[in-house]
Amino acid sequence: MKTAIIVFPGSNRDRDMFHALELITGARPQAVWHTETSLPDADLVIVPGGFSYGDYLRSGAIAARSPILKDLVRKADAGVNVLGVCNGFQILTEAGLLPGALMRNAGIKFVCKEVKLQTVNDGTRFSSSFTKDQVWRCPVAHHDGNYFAEADELKTIEDNGQVIFRYADGTNPNGSVNDIAGLTNKAGNVLGMMPHPENLVEELNGGTDGRLLFESLVSAAA
Numbered sequence: 001m002k003t004a005i006i007v008f009p010g011s012n013r014d015r016d017m018f019h020a021l022e023l024i025t026g027a028r029p030q031a032v033w034h035t036e037t038s039l040p041d042a043d044l045v046i047v048p049g050g051f052s053y054g055d056y057l058r059s060g061a062i063a064a065r066s067p068i069l070k071d072l073v074r075k076a077d078a079g080v081n082v083l084g085v086c087n088g089f090q091i092l093t094e095a096g097l098l099p100g101a102l103m104r105n106a107g108i109k110f111v112c113k114e115v116k117l118q119t120v121n122d123g124t125r126f127s128s129s130f131t132k133d134q135v136w137r138c139p140v141a142h143h144d145g146n147y148f149a150e151a152d153e154l155k156t157i158e159d160n161g162q163v164i165f166r167y168a169d170g171t172n173p174n175g176s177v178n179d180i181a182g183l184t185n186k187a188g189n190v191l192g193m194m195p196h197p198e199n200l201v202e203e204l205n206g207g208t209d210g211r212l213l214f215e216s217l218v219s220a221a222a
Ligand SMILES: NC(=O)CC[C@H](N)C(=O)O
Pocket: 013, 048, 049, 050, 051, 052, 055, 059, 085, 086, 087, 088, 141, 142, 143, 144, 145
């Protein structure tokens, strides 16, 4: 599987993504600096976590207007798989590739801890290696993770089965509506999620629960 990772000033989970992808796919992803205007040919483009542009204005707002985003939107519209994690999720909503918005955590504070996720839709290219309703562990680290969508938009998202991961067992760390932790666009090729599956891919770091997401994408590309 060929992968590319977009890097912004202030990205910090890009290194974790390079490591996870290399471990799981056996191939080093291609790095793409935010000022570039075209993405390489890839099965999966990743928008990683971090603090792009220092989270100024709103988390992800400035990165969503950087030069590489035009080609990311073009590629996403053409059906290329796109994964945004944490700040990447914020960037994808700011760019209009995903519905809704990520607001300040309900508790105002930055949260850095492990949560439980439930895979509520296992019928997607991002989740086919999970079993339906599987509960798994995943770390979170953010201050703007409170997912919100207006009632009519939320209904559409839910009716379409776009919610893939929900916070489970009362572990919603940020007040996200309907416990939404990760969702796709309507076409199903763009996924955004606040938790960090790339940080739980080997026993050395405490577990491998996050691998299933990347393994789903490897199966989809085969
Ligand atoms: N880990 C991250 O990607 C953090 C995202 C963003 N800077 C926030 O704190 O909400």
